[in-house]
Amino acid sequence: MRRKKKERQALLQETLEKDPFMTDEALAHFFDVSIQTIRLDRMELSIPELRERIKDVAKQQLDDVKALSPDEVIGEIVDLQLDERAISILDIQSEQVFTRSGIARGHHLFAQANSLAVAIINDEMALTAKATIRFSRQVKSGERVIAKATVKRIEVERTIVEVQSFVEQEVVFSGEFLMYRTKQMKNG
């Protein structure tokens, strides 16, 4: 249902407060207007674009990565609270997809999630011991994958991290990572 501009803008503001990760495309679809209209609405309301929004939301809690060098993280970390939660963004490039199908290769989504599971650990050393992962929908070149990691459980020498990766609002990848810290070392 189309709404009047004022009503739409109020609702837009409210929607983005609830879910700052919604893209312009998703908003256009939701409000049944063009992407251009959403952009104009955002400009009038002084709402920055998605990447900036995510950074704004996250900025208060961007801890320093401890378990690996920041440039070893696959994707861009925009939110990090050690031993609690982390978010990273990965824009799928044309060289990361199968030439034949144009579908993103699984190991890039895995690399984003796995390196986020390492980054979230509040320890100088963290290595992956085990993972159970699921690819739930294809990702194409040009799509933006937002991975959200959450620490589920901290045990004596290990941490269980859950990662869900989204394109728009859809889950494209999910995984549970069993991470070893400090003395117990496996591949990370």
Place this chain on the structure above:
Amino acid sequence: MRRKKKERQALLQETLEKDPFMTDEALAHFFDVSIQTIRLDRMELSIPELRERIKDVAKQQLDDVKALSPDEVIGEIVDLQLDERAISILDIQSEQVFTRSGIARGHHLFAQANSLAVAIINDEMALTAKATIRFSRQVKSGERVIAKATVKRIEVERTIVEVQSFVEQEVVFSGEFLMYRTKQMKNG
């Protein structure tokens, strides 16, 4: 126990017939002699070096990869019998390890195993739906990882592939991959 040269060479030949994947290092350790001795033994017996041996063993059954482009396989495929078994070799380079620990990053081992699980499928299209993986020992720069994939089960639209990766005789990675073929498409 040290053996006489003749005895050792006879046993060396026998050992390599049973396990052509044994490295010179492992053989030297096994026979309690230097690597140089093993190399001389091999030369006298006209036994080629590991990589060539693997290729020799495999050559009879090197099917063409169907589900992806050959250059999209991570590692070098040396044995492939579609829908049955496959072997690939990956030499870990210094840029594939964590700078801090020198330990190979998990996603490279995952990429080798996952792309082998795609390559083994006898179909134009194969994508990974789910995987359960385990990193059982660290891999360092310069080590050679040999991944062996076996098709465990073929169902209507999916294939279950088991992969075990070794350095020397030791398992460093193992995984079970649930692959979709043709019409059912997930990320691969």
